[in-house]
Amino acid sequence: MLIRVYGELVYNNRPVSELKKYSDSAKAIALLLPNRDNIRKFYFRLGVIHHGKGEFEEALEIYKEGVELVSKEGDKNLQAGFYMSMSDIYNKITDYASAIDVCERAIQLFGELNDQGGQASIYNNLSGTYIQLKDYTTAYKYATKALPMFEADGLQSRGVGSIKLVIANILLNADEASLHKIGAVGKSKYQRVIQLMKEAIPIAELDKDLGLKSEMLIAMGVSFEKSNQLADAQRAYELALATAIEGPDLNILASTYGAVGKFFHRQQSNQKGVSYLHRALAMSTQSGLLEVEREAAESLSNYYERQKQMDSAFYYYKRFSNVENQIFNKEKENEFTRKKLKLDFSIKEKEYAVEQEKINQQLAEKKLEISFKNKLAWLMGILTMVVITAAWFFYKSKKKTQELNATIEAQRQSLSELVQVKDKIFSILTHDMRSPVNSLISFVYLLENDEINKDQLAQYAKELGNTLRATSALMENLLNWAGTQLQGFDTNIEPIPLHTVVQEVLTSFSATLKQKNIQIENSINENDLVLADKNLLALVIRNLISNALKFSYVGKAIWLSMKQNENELTICIADEGMGMSAEAMEQINQYFTNTMTSTYGTNKEKGTGLGLMLCKSFLSMMSGKLSAKNNQPQGSILMIHLPKPLINNAPQ
16 A cells, blocks of 8 residues: 555655655565565565656666565566566666666576566567667567567467567668568568557557557558558557557657657648657656657757757757767667677577477487387397397487487587687677777877877877777677677678679778778779679678788789689789788688687788688688688788689679
8 A cells, every 4th residue: 555655646746755755664564574575576566656657767776676685585587577677768768788688687587487478578678679779680580589479378468469569660660671681671561560550459458558559559650651641640640649648658658749749740730740749858858768859859950940940950959969979879889789799699508508408308218219129129039030120120229319419419519619609709809899999098088188299199090090990890800700600691692793892892991002002903804703692702802902901011012813713713812011921821721710810910900810710701601712822022812712603694
């Protein structure tokens, strides 16, 4: 009863001092009761009250206290529930790194409890996180994992409706490349969203979840609008707003005002649109809903600019820009990447563990089967024919056991390689990413405090530029390599014009070429074709040209050429630089290696060896390989070997 009174007072904006005496009294009573569920649920209910009202800071503090208590008492189920609620708040306040972090903890707990429904709910939250990060393929992967788990609880369960809304938002927001990857291209996606929402809205109504229903109606309204069915779109938007006003969730009401306001703004219904946008802006600012605040401020800025009210337009643009900077900055993007890689590793390892358990179970069953057949052969050993038959069965069983053992060994080796990949990535993140960031911080400090003269500024800027360019290349290579090792990589092998690919790559090196005064001679014919994946081949050539530039002296040249025999094409990249050691050349010419020695370039450019490992990995995916030899009189020649296409004309 005290908690119910507390909730009513919160929603009526009563003073904190008045609220606290009710929560303290409820907590004191819960601590005295013999059933410990009461004190654990006290924190959960108290957090939900502030969560629903959009008071996220207060809700997070209560949830964190609750997590600390239930973890000490060993209540894994409620602990995972706290983490799930915290992930929703972190999504709303755009702290996506923390959202991924608590989702990972919840996945581990639900896995230990063998709770499929809980895991599905976390996958649902993760999908929402990756939608906000505009990583729609990963969002779709988690959504399609969650859907069959929810359907196991019944086709009309709330989870089914919720995940269908997530899938609809992915379809509405994804770019063409992402839609192509998930197999949803063309205008038909809007009809698919409308159909999904027609299936999902009755579920929300059955569950009496007005907030969920409002979000579904918004998705339907967007689809009608994109399909130019404007009357249907307006009905859906207005019904969504009426539903959100009737419901208790102020967060959803704020986002609904924003969505409906933007619709009327687009339809030139300025008075109604601007009124709704102002409400959305006020509510989102109060609750800390940065995404809603950002979109509302941007729309208002555009409106006032069209009205020639430039002071107001500039004011709202500044608000939009400030919120944009809060949501996205380089440090957060790096944190997202680290958390995403860590979570992907964690899930991958769990999938391997489940598969290993299945194999162990199959092995135990096979051993029982073999034992039974051996006993049967001993009892019937009197008859020669029976002995021969039993021996034959024994042979077959032994062969199956050997095959099973081989499968287990392959799984063990795959897991070992996964651990090596993980160790390599976190080693690079720890050692090679920290130094450039610290250098940048030091440089900014000197600038802010005016402790640097003009000559020093030029010198430091040049050194810092070299470091950051190397770090950027490292990050790009690191993410591409990790993706191939963990999730596989879809290749599109086809005949492609080699000269075009090379020219596109060379364009990106114009500044470095000018800095070192290096000429690149490209003698590859415009009609030369090569059988490869265009994007992978471009990445390989970019890394090899970057290496050639790194080890070339000022004023020298680099040559690109191609030669072919009956079945193979060889792309040669030759330089007049430092050359390479026998150890480095041996590593390149080996068919497989987990390490690659890195040395400094002629201008002290730093590397990690990851680029050449990436080249070898991608070339093997295209049935190709990488080799190296010394150039005469100095320098190196790196050679890409690829299959020769069977056709003579470039693709149209």
